[in-house]
Amino acid sequence: MVNKQSARYKKFVLGAASAALVAAAVAPVVSAKEFNDVKADHTHKPAIDALSDAGVISGYQDGTFKPGKTLTRSDVVKLMGKWLVSEGYKIPADYKTNMRFTDLTAKSNDELLQYAAVVKDNGVFNGNNGRLMAADNITRENMAVVLVRAFDKLHNMDLVAYVEAQDFDKDVIDRAKAKEEARPAIDVLDFFDITNPAAPAFNPKNTTTRGQFATFLHKTINTDFSAVTAPEGNKDKVAVEAAAKQVKDGAVTVSRGEYATDANKLAAVQTYVKGLVKEEGVTTKATAGKTAGEYVVTLTKGEEKVEKTIAVTFEFAADDRFVTEVNALNATQVEVKFSVAVDKNDIAGKVSIQGVQFTSQSLSEDGKVLTLTASAPINVSNATVVVEAVKTKADTKVKTDKYVSTITYKDVVAPTITSVEAKTSGSLATRLTVKASEPLKTGTGLVKVNGAYVSADFAGTDTATISGLSLETGKTHTIELINIEDLAGNKTVSTSANFTVNVDATVPAVTLTAKGEKEILITFSKSMDVKSVKDALVSGTVKDEALNAVKTGSVTEVEGSNDTQFLIPVTATTIFADKASRTYTVVLTDTIKDKLGNKLTATTQKVTLSKDTVKPAATGYKVIKDNNGKVTAIEVNFSEGLRAAGKGKTVAPTIVDENGVAVTNFLGGLTADAVTAGDQKVVYTAKTPATVSGKFAFSFAKELVSDQAETANKSDAFNYTIDFGKAETATTFELTSAEATENVITVTFPEAVKGGAVANSATDLANYTLAGKPLPTGTEITLDTAQKVATITLPVESIEKTDQAVVFTAANIQSTSGKSLKTYTGTVAVEDNVAPVLESAKVLNDTTIELTYSENVVLTDGQDNVFEVGDDFVITNGTVALDLKAGELKAKKVSGFENKLTISIEKAGETATALDLTKAIKVKTIKPATANVEDIQGNTQKVGVEVNVAK
Template identity: 75%
Template structure:
């Protein structure tokens, strides 16, 4: 132990609390998992030890990828496994109670388990309630997670303890870390878990899997027995007792109106206060980051003994409230209700200012309405309106109207949500993969390590055919460089799956869909062509079993081919009756996707004449990227007849009639449209409130006997403009190791904080920019040119992860972290490693990498010495040639004649030395070749 270490702490041995894990972690390397890519790696001992302990695992191909950038999901799994090895249990509700908002029951099962473990024990709290599984984790966040974990396991307070110690701090760039992370980095510094020989911690840089293994292994081996536990006085004991009472009793809050967060908080405060019976203990409640979670602070007496605990409450919902509205990703929004709502009454009931929805679907329990937006959601305090919707239990009772605001922009990378492969036999030839959110039709797909051709069926579905997947075995699928609709990219994500066997016959039920459509619902996904070929003219009959004319059967969008619509095209269906009972013949020609046939059957369905008027269900204000209002959309409860609706009358919030708002509007409705779009003649930024009044009989529906709308009014709040505090970088490009970063506005430069010319604000391939990198700004301070120095890129990589962070504009806005990939080229020169004399004229040279020859005359490229005397050779008097079968070798041969016809030869009795010179002939085999490194001198061996 060095004297410096002695000044920090006295012991560095195995701690009792982690003895069981470390006993296995320090087992002989021979018993560790035999990773094929860790031998000789700096982090090999830690990787082997943690592998033996079962804390870390590798990939199916036998690799560990120690240099792969660590993602947040990697950290969750690693820390979760370690906590489980320490005796912590996976919560039984890990699959039904999502600890992070961006996880779903269909997410990777292993990730769900360990996410629940780390969240429950305060090791990993997420970002604004989200896990952000695909994001890279920075070194500063890694430090925070490790310190939290050991606080939990050891029941200590490392930050508090280290703060009181007097020690020499090794980390030189601590000021670059965020405030929360600085104290955690101090802990790692104090216990020498950081590397004292590398004083720069690089808090903003990403972390590799190997680095994390070393940090975790070092921490496990550290003895924390010197860390004193906090003193607990009698008052604190009383507070702890009250805490246990609150935890035990707080399960369900009585029925009430929980439509707003304020109502929920008030109910929780009342409930917790009623539970605390200890004298002088006062409970204060604040909302947590996760829905339903609250922080309860218990304080006792004048001494202010205090304890804060996290408690999760269930709310016994009243009959009819919207509980929350959340944007899940770039294009999907979710509305949750306290009670089930009627699926037939959800159309166009939700509007968000500036967002245009294209579809909606209701969950089976009727409590979650999912909507899909036309383009990525980018909302700042946008008005959310959920119009009253019929409840499932009683159509006469509707939910209350919900009005709130939402601020959201997608910053979560896409992952794999589920993989399904089925067969009716022993081998599946197809699979279907669902992503966690809509993605662009780009990226690569591997199945069991082999690239395959994907079909992007829709924005969240990838299909692969032509496979031979054996049932009962585990298979692996990997997605590479997938990108969501907001441009967030996941470099790599994978999942394991098994093939399921399904030989069951499908079944069908019928129901009416509107006035003249029959909905056929199957209990399995069907082969669309088989259903369309099976349900043809003659399949639908009237009460006298006469054929009723029908149109082409279509699959219902979003039903996963389980629902099909039969349009009744016969005229005057309701000429004499208000309802018709029809018979539908379903033959065994209807097959599911695996070829299983239904049992032939006939079923009845009743269609009812439409006498309901079309009703306006909400409005949307559409804005362009500059914030200008381009149109106002009014949604209706059903499809409309073609026409040109009248324009509304418009009055300002001051009661003044406005005849030319946005230059006036134009509108046209096509048959079947469920909305009227009023398009602005002159788009502009609008603020304030305006009342719009729409005339009676504005639109008609498409019923056999058309129903016309009543008059209605909307007051539209266009909101107020806000000053942006952040800005985004949209692209960065690299050409021949010069990276050009174009900012949307002028940025800081020079030796100031948050400068665009500070190397620390960038990383490439998970590492800081190489020493010698130069960064310059153009005169407008919008374009940063990053020039990588020679010898800094060891291998060509067309998808090197490039990160930009912590930069500010000259106006004070902060750049949101940018992470994308750029192409970089190998710029390391081939180095002469050795030479061997073959005969008295030829020498074989061996280089550090594969080399090529651009020409054969190399007399100017080398100096050959006999002892201390150089052989005088012109360019053409030394020839170079490749050595067949040895790509790293070339042969140089002396070809110099002397007077009298003899030729120059080597005096092999002397030492023969070869020195490289600047060359354009000897190069490596890169797209942009690197010439040999000059000034390298080797002594040739002799045969």
């Protein structure tokens, strides 16, 4: 075993290359060895002094070194890049056109782009999932990786392979806390005592300070690596075997478009595997294994090859919102599965199956499974299934894709028992609940418990509760169902199950939340005795801020909550007269109990109700036809209950046909039916029902309906294009690509498409999405004269973050010949075009003001980190704008705060103009001849912003 404490250091002369390296990272302004914040006993003083003596590092103008200041990832990229360039590595010619990291653009800092290309191309700095994350601080584990990679690259050695071959005492005790990739690099620093043997905790997740970096760099430069040689044996074999170790099981995100087909999954696995392998020159290929979810990865370099099998699970991308499958569960139930959680308030009437009438529906707790119940047994062949777009739970402004398919189903499976539950708070259970695999016909079948016949009725459902029992705890009991029949007529002669009694003596817990502006939702941890809850929560148990009784209505159970949730309606007419919210106290007594008799601990809880300011929004429409196929009415659904309106009081929509011609007498005229308070729909009845074909654009006026809020909110204007014809089997056309440059998306169609204010227009914003959302307000779309190229210009201040691969979709567009566009999904690059905004300012002294921005900012034109910004700001003192000459207003970044800078009034050779702190001070941004204040993407600060300066 190697003794690490043997002498390993050999003092090398600091060359020009090393000087360039350190100066880039730790040399802000002036050189000085005796820094006033680096005392004699400071841990990093030896390294700081040595590097200062060599003229490598310097400090700040105030005489400090700031050893505790953290380094960012961009600092390290520039550092390593300059070092490699000084050693003869070239800056790639395409550094500004080929982004090495997805969060950089051509407008990023030019120096950062150059060195980002150098370090990425040479494997020194690989980023995080393709991103540089320039403003983030670098961790100690990442610093170790970068240092070891850099020295390997520069000196053509493999420090990791060398150290792995050594048997030595490891000092680092928290190596396991580091990510797997970093552990070998930490071993290198440990083996060569570049880490501190006296402080065995490496703290891999901590950030790296200037002082720590100086010590690590000083030790690394002065370490004797002469014993390091290339690993013995075939280097290709070593690389392939090392790569195989890097390939491991994992989860893979499957992108939108092909909806997780085998080819789509395989491509995603290939990308995943490629990202795992860090060995240079090793190629990877993934193929499907014999078992579902397993993939065989072949790793190759030269003549060497290794195969490894891994297990992969699949997830949907965050912006994928679609139906994954529709299945019939039994004779009367259908299940619709979504890739994301959907809004439970937007599921009504969204699913239709040809020849099937649904009577009810319920959504799972996770919001991803919708179960529908039909009025009669399902028996269909190639029936059309349509799931309309449904709002997502995470963002009700975003919907799932419309789903169309076919289904063939007939229930031929006989029912069985799926579960039995019996509970007690004592020693005997008096009842049980039995659940069948599907709903059973009313009045069919017999039930035995422990061999004795008992009375039970499933009443057309899959569940029955049996009372009047005496079931002991600690024993096994048996239930048997005899001659039961499901709704499709499938019979089971006998099915049985064993069960035990569960003892539950736990006191129920309770929480209160607001539901809407005038309802209190009470949620219990267990199913409750409904009568005890209603008897306890009578009017007067809710108190206002002064503990006066608040008028409330009858408590009701929440449907589908299994008696765990209840609603208390506040019936007082006016509660928000002069307030935006009210805090109420609810008195909960120990008379409330669960179904087993466990009593609630008496308590009081507060709940805050907030004034409803959300407008009712249209969620969809439904065309109502009679038995002859004639359209009799149009039903428009809304997101919440509406205020009452008399017949004809709700304005009818304006209608335009697919040629853009206004239709003034559609179906003889549409008249709105009366709206009953609480309705979530408006029905327009046709005066002359008729068969309708083709597509029509319906435009509904602003303030069409109002909600039931104390102060009514009125709806915005909205539009629907309704297709009254049968599903077309006509030919379609496809897009092959859509490209974006500087936030202008160019969509090229293979043939002329419709444009203008008509249905299925390529210039209709509603027919596109970006990142799963509607195009930003203010987007302009134009067609060329041939009507084959749509130019989509995104407005200024609409893209908050640069992204090289934003999901872009185009749909619902038709060619001039009547062909329909097959929904297109691809990716485009967008660039941050949101300007940094001056948010606040404060006085530091009578010549200096500190400015705070809405995002990180950079100064783009200056010397020695001092920037002239007289063209960027106007300072008003009292009522007078200061008359500052060129060069008299200068700016600096604020150390440690990327979104702050200071502006100072300076005059060379004379006293600076001083601010009169007794008077009001304002700072206003103005349009400069040359921009000096920008964000990292190159967006100039927003002009015309004026803020008051705090003193």
